[in-house]
Amino acid sequence: MSKQILEGKNLIKIFTSGLFVKKSSTLAVNNISLNIDEDKPIIRAIAGESGSGKTTLARMLLGLIKPTSGEIKFEGNDIFNLNQNQKLDFRRRVQTIFQDPFGVFNPFYKIDRVLNMPLKKFKVTSNKTETQDRIEFALNSVGLRPDETLGRFPHELSGGQRQRIMVARALSLEPKVIIADEPVSMVDASLRATILESIYNFKNNQKISVLYITHDLTTAHQLCDDIMILYKGNMVEAGPIDSVVRKPAHVYTKHLVGSIPFPDPKMKWKKYNESEKLNLDKPSVGWRK
Amino acid sequence: MKIKKYIYKYPILFAGIMVLVTPLLFSAIGMIIIDTSTAEPLSVQSRSAPSLDLPFGSDLHGRNLFAAIVKGIPMTLYVGFLAGSIGLGIGVVLGFLTGYIGGRFDTIIRIVTDSLMTIPSIAVMVVLAISIEENITLNQMALVISSLSWMGPTRVIRAQVLTLKERPFIEVCRLSGMNTFEIIFQEILPNMLPFLAASFTGAVTGSILASVGLEAIGLGPMSEPTMGMTLYWAITFSALIAGMWWWWLPPIIIIVIIFCGLYLIAAGLDKIANPRLEGPQA
Amino acid sequence: MSLNFILKRLIIFIFIIAIASSVNFFIPKVVSDVDPVSIRMMEIANQGGVYDESMQAVAAEYFKQFGLDQPLWKQYLRHLVDTFTFDLGVSFTYYPSSVLGMIMDALPWTFGLLIVSTLFSFLIGGVLGALLGWPYAPRSMRFTVPPLFIFSAIPYYMLGLLLIYIFAYIFKIFPTGGGYTIGEVFNFGFSRMINIMYHAILPGISIVIAELGIRSLVTRGMILSLYGEDYIKLAEAKGLPANRVFIWYGLRNTLLPQFTILALHLGHVASGALLVEIIFGYPGLGALLRDSVTAFDYPVIYGIVFVLILGIAMATLVLDFIYPKIDPRISYED
Numbered sequence: 079m080s081k082q083i084l085e086g087k088n089l090i091k092i093f094t095s096g097l098f099v100k101k102s103s104t105l106a107v108n109n110i111s112l113n114i115d116e117d118k119p120i121i122r123a124i125a126g127e128s129g130s131g132k133t134t135l136a137r138m139l140l141g142l143i144k145p146t147s148g149e150i151k152f153e154g155n156d157i158f159n160l161n162q163n164q165k166l167d168f169r170r171r172v173q174t175i176f177q178d179p180f181g182v183f184n185p186f187y188k189i190d191r192v193l194n195m196p197l198k199k200f201k202v203t204s205n206k207t208e209t210q211d212r213i214e215f216a217l218n219s220v221g222l223r224p225d226e227t228l229g230r231f232p233h234e235l236s237g238g239q240r241q242r243i244m245v246a247r248a249l250s251l252e253p254k255v256i257i258a259d260e261p262v263s264m265v266d267a268s269l270r271a272t273i274l275e276s277i278y279n280f281k282n283n284q285k286i287s288v289l290y291i292t293h294d295l296t297t298a299h300q301l302c303d304d305i306m307i308l309y310k311g312n313m314v315e316a317g318p319i320d321s322v323v324r325k326p327a328h329v330y331t332k333h334l335v336g337s338i339p340f341p342d343p344k345m346k347w348k349k350y351n352e353s354e355k356l357n358l359d360k361p362s363v364g365w366r367k
Numbered sequence: 368m369k370i371k372k373y374i375y376k377y378p379i380l381f382a383g384i385m386v387l388v389t390p391l392l393f394s395a396i397g398m399i400i401i402d403t404s405t406a407e408p409l410s411v412q413s414r415s416a417p418s419l420d421l422p423f424g425s426d427l428h429g430r431n432l433f434a435a436i437v438k439g440i441p442m443t444l445y446v447g448f449l450a451g452s453i454g455l456g457i458g459v460v461l462g463f464l465t466g467y468i469g470g471r472f473d474t475i476i477r478i479v480t481d482s483l484m485t486i487p488s489i490a491v492m493v494v495l496a497i498s499i500e501e502n503i504t505l506n507q508m509a510l511v512i513s514s515l516s517w518m519g520p521t522r523v524i525r526a527q528v529l530t531l532k533e534r535p536f537i538e539v540c541r542l543s544g545m546n547t548f549e550i551i552f553q554e555i556l557p558n559m560l561p562f563l564a565a566s567f568t569g570a571v572t573g574s575i576l577a578s579v580g581l582e583a584i585g586l587g588p589m590s591e592p593t594m595g596m597t598l599y600w601a602i603t604f605s606a607l608i609a610g611m612w613w614w615w616l617p618p619i620i621i622i623v624i625i626f627c628g629l630y631l632i633a634a635g636l637d638k639i640a641n642p643r644l645e646g647p648q649a
Numbered sequence: 650m651s652l653n654f655i656l657k658r659l660i661i662f663i664f665i666i667a668i669a670s671s672v673n674f675f676i677p678k679v680v681s682d683v684d685p686v687s688i689r690m691m692e693i694a695n696q697g698g699v700y701d702e703s704m705q706a707v708a709a710e711y712f713k714q715f716g717l718d719q720p721l722w723k724q725y726l727r728h729l730v731d732t733f734t735f736d737l738g739v740s741f742t743y744y745p746s747s748v749l750g751m752i753m754d755a756l757p758w759t760f761g762l763l764i765v766s767t768l769f770s771f772l773i774g775g776v777l778g779a780l781l782g783w784p785y786a787p788r789s790m791r792f793t794v795p796p797l798f799i800f801s802a803i804p805y806y807m808l809g810l811l812l813i814y815i816f817a818y819i820f821k822i823f824p825t826g827g828g829y830t831i832g833e834v835f836n837f838g839f840s841r842m843i844n845i846m847y848h849a850i851l852p853g854i855s856i857v858i859a860e861l862g863i864r865s866l867v868t869r870g871m872i873l874s875l876y877g878e879d880y881i882k883l884a885e886a887k888g889l890p891a892n893r894v895f896i897w898y899g900l901r902n903t904l905l906p907q908f909t910i911l912a913l914h915l916g917h918v919a920s921g922a923l924l925v926e927i928i929f930g931y932p933g934l935g936a937l938l939r940d941s942v943t944a945f946d947y948p949v950i951y952g953i954v955f956v957l958i959l960g961i962a963m964a965t966l967v968l969d970f971i972y973p974k975i976d977p978r979i980s981y982e983d
Contacts, residue, residue: 142538169544181535186557192539199544481914482665487916487961489923490669490954494676496952497942576804583806583924585942598807602928607813615814619807 081153083287084139084172085113085284089148091134091311097342106134107145108311114255114287121281121288123319125334126308132143132291136257140174159332173248175262179240183232190228200253211333211348216250217243222275229246245276249284256280257289262297274301295338299323305333317366327363352367380635387628390621391439397437405431406438406592417613424613427604435592436617443594444625445576446509452570453513458520458566463551465521466528477525479519489580490516496586503588510617512577519573520566527562531555565636572629579622594618655970663674669958670732673951674725691890692948732955738948740941748952751756751937756956759933763922766853767911770860771887775907777870779900802863805921809855809928852929856922862863867910871903915961 091107104142108131114120124132137143141148141157150157150166160168175184183192193213196202203209214224220242232240241261248256258277262270278301280286292298298305299319306316315328326332374381389463405411406426412627417424423432461480465473495511496503531537532555542548582595583602601607601615731737737748777797786959800808875881876899883893911918926935941949 140542142541166544169542174542176535176539178535182539184536184540184554184558186554192543195540195545196543480663482668485665485916485962485965486669486958487918487919489920490957491672491676493938493942493950494672494954497945497947498676579804580920580924583927584939598810602810606817607810611819612814615810619803619810622807623799625805627799630798630802 081116081249082113082115082151083153085149085151086135086139087111087149087151089135089138089145089150090139090334091131091143092146105140105311107131110306110308110311110313111147111148112306114289116254119285119287120303121290121301122278123302123305123310124289124291125293125295125298127293127303127334129310130308132308133259133309136174136259136289136291140172140257141168166200170196170202170251171254173251173253173256175241175244175248175256175258175261177263179231179237179244179264182244183240185232188229188231188237189243191245193250196247196251200251212250213246218244219279220246220248221272222246238265238272241265241269241273242276245273249276249280252284253286253290255287257291259291260293261290263292263294270297277301295323295334307334312362314362315366316358316364321366327366329360372619377639379631379638383631383633383635385628385630386624386631389628390624391444391607394437394440397433401431401434401437403434403438404546406434410434414609423617424611426600426606426611426614427609428600430592430599432614434618435540435597436594436621438594439594439597439618442505442591443575443578443622446505446512446593447575447625449506449509450512450516450574450578452507453509454516454570454574455520455563455567456535457513457517458524458570459563459644461517461521462524463528463555466525467532467547467551467555473525476521479505480521484518484522486515488577491515492577492581493584493586496581502590503586503592505588505593508578508581508587509574512574512581516570516573520570523566524559524563527559528555531558535623561636561639565633568629568633572626575622575629577623578634594622653662658966658969662962665962666732666959667729669818669955669962670729671725672958673732673905674728703707726796737825737952737955740946740949748948751932751949752952752956755858755932755934755937758924758931759926759935762849762852762856762926762931762933763919764859765849766856766922769853770857770864770906771911773857774864775868775903776900777866778870779872779895779903781865782872783895783899784871797862797865799862800831800858801866803862805856805859806926806928807951808859809852809925812851812855813928850929852925852931855925855928860918864907864910867904868907870904872899875899908968908972908975914966919957919961 089107089110090105092103092105094103110131112122114122124135126132128275134143138145141150144158151165152160152172155164157168176292183189190213193216194209197209197212213228217224217227222239227235227239227243235243241264245261256277261277262273265273274297277288277290280288281303290298290302302319304317305319305322307314307322307328309330315322315326315331321333322331326335405629408430411421411425411429411431413425413427413429415421415425421431421433424437425431444474461476465476492511492515495514496508499507499511536576537550537554540554545554577585578593579598584594584600585599585603587593587596587599589596595618597618598615601611601618606612606614735749737752740746740748740751881894881898884898885891923933923935923938925931926933927939930936934957937949939955941945941953
């Protein structure tokens with residue numbers, strides 16, 4: 079059994095609101111498990127509509143919020159019980175790309191800070207030249223020119239450039255896993271291809287696994303090896319991307335796939351049979367082969 | 368000249384600064400021109416109306432009122448700024464900590480702050496001031512005032528921190544390995560500078576108001592000619608009825624000028640703190 | 650309004666009162682090592698030259714009442730009990746007048762002044778501010794904005810000084826101070842009341858004008874933001890006369906936020922009113938405070954401070970309970 083980089087077991091997250099008395103609770107993630115092996119880098123899509131729990135899942139895997147129950151392990155250790163060194167290692171090896179290319183930058187500082195800080199904090203490089211080289215290399219590999227991007231403030235750059243800087247940041251740390259939360263949804267269509275290509279290269283060139291969180295099945299299909307479909311916090315179906323998309327087994331997956339518009343003028347939108355009331359709360363079909 | 372660009376951009380702010388600086392300049396020039404020891408009683412002919420010798424006349428006890436005003440302007444400003452700074456300082460520490468850390472700590476401090484805010488500060492200040500045995504000094508007065516002026520800044524700063532805390536870049540910082548203090552002071556604080564400046568101005572305004580109030584009751588430094596004290600003497604010795612308008616009018620005018628300046632600065636800073644956000648470029 | 654909320658609110662109220670009382674107790678003890686009261690008494694004794702019986706009586710009474718030789722916590726408890734039973738002690742300078750009595754004498758004056766001026770500034774400020782913000786108001790109203798701005802910058806009592814000077818000294822229209830003309834004999838209540846009102850006008854006006862400045866500017870801001878709301882447009886589209894739209898739709902909606910502002914500013918307004926009283930020699934709590942500070946009459950000072958805090962806490966409490974009645978959007982249900 080190969081070593082697991084990241085493993086989540088039976089994760090459940092319930093949000094409650096109310097100060098002294100629990101007023102209302104929301105089941106955001108209901109018993110989801112997943113794992114990523116060391117020597118089998120994959121790009122896995124985590125797909126679902128808004129509110130399906132995918133962002134919550136991602137944040138738990140990143141260690142930003144604690145699961146109500148269940149375990150998350152990095153290289154065999156519980157991520158909420160790490161010593162200082164292990165924690166730094168975890169933070170370095172599990173990187174993220176957020177959705178919003180504007181909010182992720184502190185408007186007060188130049189973008190260099192975002193690239194320098196983690197290298198410094200995780201002690202990846204030991205001197206300025208090394209840092210500079212590494213950053214320039216990373217920027218080049220995402221298609222940015224260092225002389226055009228370094229030394230600028232976030233508002234001086236375009237959304238596509240900013241998002242690529244975040245990708246470069248992730249790359250420069252040589253992570254083992256990148257969790258990308260809807261990385262292209264706020265980027266122009268023209269730039270999406272570039273960024274997606276970078277993500278694709280993560281797996282092939284750098285052997286980095288990617289958890290690609292999205293609600294867009296089309297890009298998922300292009301990019302990913304397998305997919306997990308989330309609905310209302312449950313994993314309703316998962317498996318190799320081709321099987322799931324072409325031959326969906328769960329009612330919800332069928333619904334999701336069916337809503338992808340087909341660029342064929344002769345094909346009509348699927349009409350709902352009103353008598354067949356959609357009951358999407360069917361039990362999960364689990365992992366498929 | 369870079370400064371010129373800023374002046375054009377923020378006219379209100381600079382107008383306010385000009386207005387505020389004017390009394391200070393007045394005072395500075397005054398100190399050079401005349402001998403400020405004549406601000407003490409029994410220095411000059413008493414009850415004189417303004418003349419060339421005594422531009423602001425003299426009061427009942429023979430103080431040269433011009434000297435008194437010149438000496439007193441920096442004092443009044445000093446108390447205001449000192450009390451404002453302390454109040455803001457406490458507000459910054461508490462506001463940042465409660466805003467960022469939250470939880471029980473936040474709840475407790477919030478209850479304390481809110482309760483204290485409902486108490487009329489002058490009440491507690493009077494008790495504090497009266498308990499100070501000897502004649503109260505400027506510094507002591509500033510301490511008394513600041514002890515009840517920190518609640519406002521705390522609340523307001525906390526609210527700002529709460530907003531900023533939710534921004535994605537804070538999460539990125541956490542994921543980059545920064546600890547709480549680093550995030551508070553290196554990431555959040557710089558974004559709040561104009562806001563803090565506005566809070567400070569408010570704190571100073573409130574402090575000067577409180578100091579003048581305390582002095583009017585008779586709880587100010589008896590031997591220092593601050594604006595409020597000069598007014599106190601004027602009221603106590605019925606300057607109004609005696610017709611000595613030159614005794615009580617200048618302090619009022621100076622105070623009004625100071626407040627106008629502070630208000631303008633606050634309004635100008637407000638514009639900086641809430642700029643029209645340029646949306647993200649596509 | 651649930652019982653839960655009422656209880657919670659009352660507990661906070663009592664808590665504040667306890668704090669107020671404790672403030673009076675602890676601060677003097679903490680700030681100076683020696684009990685200021687004893688020192689003061691010794692000073693008075695010295696002034697008199699002879700340590701005569703009345704001073705001994707005061708000393709004995711004091712020690713008995715407060716039991717200064719008792720352990721701290723016992724003193725504190727006693728103090729709290731005294732406070733809650735409104736036993737505020739006796740004055741030094743006017744021994745043996747009870748502090749409570751002196752305060753009760755002064756209170757109606759302050760109360761009257763405050764209530765009337767607050768009411769007026771509420772009304773005038775509210776309407777004035779609304780008019781300033783309403784697009785259809787006469788152009789000439791715009792000119793009142795700068796003076797209002799200046800007025801809001803002046804502390805209340807300085808305005809009072811100016812007013813006294815102009816209207817009482819130069820143009821001898823109003824009296825220079827006092828609650829009523831001293832030395833006059835009144836035949837019956839009505840002329841006395843007129844006399845009182847006559848004396849109250851100037852102080853009242855200074856409070857009103859100063860409050861007016863801020864209040865009208867704030868109301869103006871509110872109306873400006875209100876005007877864009879859809880329901881105003883609907884009212885106008887329905888063909889309602891402009892006045893009606895202004896009063897019933899615009900003005901009415903500013904009343905509630907004004908209330909909120911009032912509640913928040915009570916402390917500030919009260920302090921300002923006190924200072925105004927000092928200027929005008931108006932026989933309310935302000936003058937009493939000033940006199941007792943000058944004379945170092947500690948029991949009176951503490952008494953006033955306590956009553957102040959109590960008053961404002963009560964007013965806030967009442968406002969908190971009235972709120973849901975006025976604003977149907979708020980309910981304190983759990």
